[in-house]
Amino acid sequence: MKRSSLSFALSTALLLLMTSCESSTKTDASKKAAETPAAAGTASSSPVVTRPSGLRYQVLASGPAGEVSPTLNDSVTVHYKGTLTNGTVFDSSYERGAPATFGVSQVIPGWTEALQLMKPGDQWLIYLPASIAYGALATGMIPANSDLIFQVHLLQVVGAQ
Structure with a gap:
């Protein structure tokens, strides 16, 4: 036995x-x-949303009602912090002390998708698999094929580019 x-x-x-x-x-x-949004220490109780592209996001704070999402032809002003999945910060407008303004269509695909879902005032935690980030391209502190995490605060839609 x-x-x-x-x-x-x-x-x-x-x-x-x-x-x-x-x-x-x-x-x-x-x-x-x-598991990143939960592991990132956010206090938000909102669910993590997963899109068909692999984009995952969690709403940390919502902007005022009635605001309109930017379109592909708009420019936006945002504050953001980008990290690798190991927690290494590779870019931060907060650390530079100034928000960034750029065209919705002039950023990596995951950002383009996420920005068109956000409204001014929204603050999101965004997880991008490498396929909708920089893919096989290494850039700066970001190794090739890296999944990325961003905390994004959409400050305003500037208008058409």
Whole structure:
């Protein structure tokens, strides 16, 4: 009986080990990043929304009612902080002491998508898989194929570019 119990326990442990292991570190990073909004220490109780593109966002604060989302042809002014999934800050308008203004269509695809969903005054935590960030391109402190996290505060829609 003892041998059969030991054999069952080892078989169960092996089965659990085999089914829980992932062959790709990218999958592990994606799983970690899927939990990012909660892990980022935000006090928001709003749900994490996942879009078909892989964009994930959590609303931290909403702007005034009646505001209109920017379109692809608009420019926006935002404050933001960008981090790698390990917490390394690679860019921050807050640290520079000045918000940034740019065209909605002149940024990485994940930002373009997210900005068109936001309204002035909104503050979101945004997770971008590498496929809608910089992809295989390494830039500055951002390694190639990096998933990115941004805290974005849409200050205003400036208007058409």
